Amino acid sequence: MKIVAVEAISYSIPYRTPLHFASGAVHEADHVLVKVTTEGGVVGWADAPPRPYTYGETQRSIVAVVEDVFAPELVGLSVFDREKAQRIMARTIHNECAKGAVDIAMWDCIGKILGQPVSRLLGGFTDHMRVSHMLGFKPAEELLELALGFRERYGITTFKLKTGRHPIGLDVEAARVLREGLGEDVEIYMDANRGWSANDAAEVLRRTDDLGLTFLEEPDDAREVLGRRRLVTQSRIPITADESAPNMGEAAREILTGGANMLAVKTARTGFTESAKVVAFAEAAGVDVYVGNQIDTQVGTVASVVFGAALAHTARRAGELSNFLDMTDDLLAEPLTIKDGAIRVPEVAGVGTQIDPDKLEKYRLR
Structure with missing residues (x-):
């Protein structure tokens, strides 16, 4: 064909x-x-x-x-x-x-x-993906109100806190307010998008050590090589490579040279074929992964759900699958729904990205 x-x-x-x-x-x-x-x-x-x-x-x-x-x-x-x-x-x-x-x-x-269904061709591990929702860059009490609303409306119990502004002030405060307001049964992790230095990140980790954060994504620029590797060695929670690992080769480099000990996988940048190779490498290396979000539309989100649900290693953690809720419209013919904190894999031939x-x-x- x-x-x-x-x-x-x-x-x-x-x-x-x-x-x-x-x-x-x-x-x-x-x-x-x-x-x-x-x-x-x-x-x-x-x-x-x-x-x-x-x-x-x-x-x-x-x-x-x-x-x-x-x-x-x-x-x-x-x-x-x-x-x-x-x-x-x-x-x-x-x-x-x-x-x-x-x-x-x-x-x-x-x-x-x-x-x-492509999810079945890729592995067919499960029929759904749990959803993580991204929060950030608002006053702490507003972030808590949003998180409570998403938990009530969609059943979401995993939240990513976007940080990188004022690490010792606003960022630490937001993490603490979310933990105290959401309780211990909700998973929270942070993403600084390279907005801090390694020393800033170390201080944030010290000040949030009692909050039970799951991991920290891209705390500083990976080119701050020595500081980044020192941070990975000293941190009690995993340090994730995301934008510093945009392809298979760079993902392997960051893990093997100590720049990270966890990986974000995004189908938007490595498709299905290379993403599967990244996941296989991570699994062989004993490194956890999760499905990240590139501020995806519903069309992009469907692809993430299809891939994430296909493999046991990616299905272990909630994927970042809800940014489309912030859009005024979308191109997908059959809109996605989040129910009980998850999105189901489309039961159709192909990926399920039929366009309106x-x-x-x-x-x-x-």
Whole structure:
């Protein structure tokens, strides 16, 4: 079943409120929808979220690399030849989100051709993923009110606290208020998005040692090599590599050289094929993983659910799957629902990323 077209469609959907993190804020989902079409008319979809301040990709760069660089080489290739496609795309350095979206769209085609859910083809471990919701950059009492609301409405009991502002003041206070207000049965972890120094992070860990935090993600820039490795050695909770491990090679480097002892896996940047390799490495190395969020739409979130539920190692922890709740609309034909703190895997052939054509026409930019 040969590929006859690979397209990249830019679109924009506003958020209800901006999403803030240490390196910036996102006001709109200025994403790229990748479409792979086979000679039999089967269509696969995937979402590519540009994050220029993290990975260097922009909406325009994703469109350009997919249509001008990848498409000419991929057209004519069998959609089942995933490793050949990986080798073709690997010749172009970086551009992780563009590569990941092409891979997921190919998997969507494969599942539809075989008449099987992709989650089952990847491993089929479970039929749902528990949800972690991200909080941050608001006064502590407001964060607690939001968390209580999400627990009451959606049954969510895992929360990620986005930090990286004032480590000893606002960030520590927010963690303490959340723990005291949510109780001991709720999981809380922090993500500084490289916003602190290693010494700042060490002090935060000291001051929050009694709060039972699960782990700390990207406390400082991984290029602060000695400080980062000292922090990993001294910390009583895992230090996670996320944006410092955007692909398989860099994930292995961070773990093997002591830059982290836990990994975030994001299908938006490593697709399904490379993400599975990252998880296999982590499992062999005895390192925990969790499914992260690249401020995903519902289209991107479905891919995370499908992958995370497929493997035992990723299904152990809640995945970051709820950022789409902050969007004013979405492109998915069948909207996602969070019930009892989880999202179920779509019981359809493919990934489950069927696009609403009217919404695509409304929000597309070209």
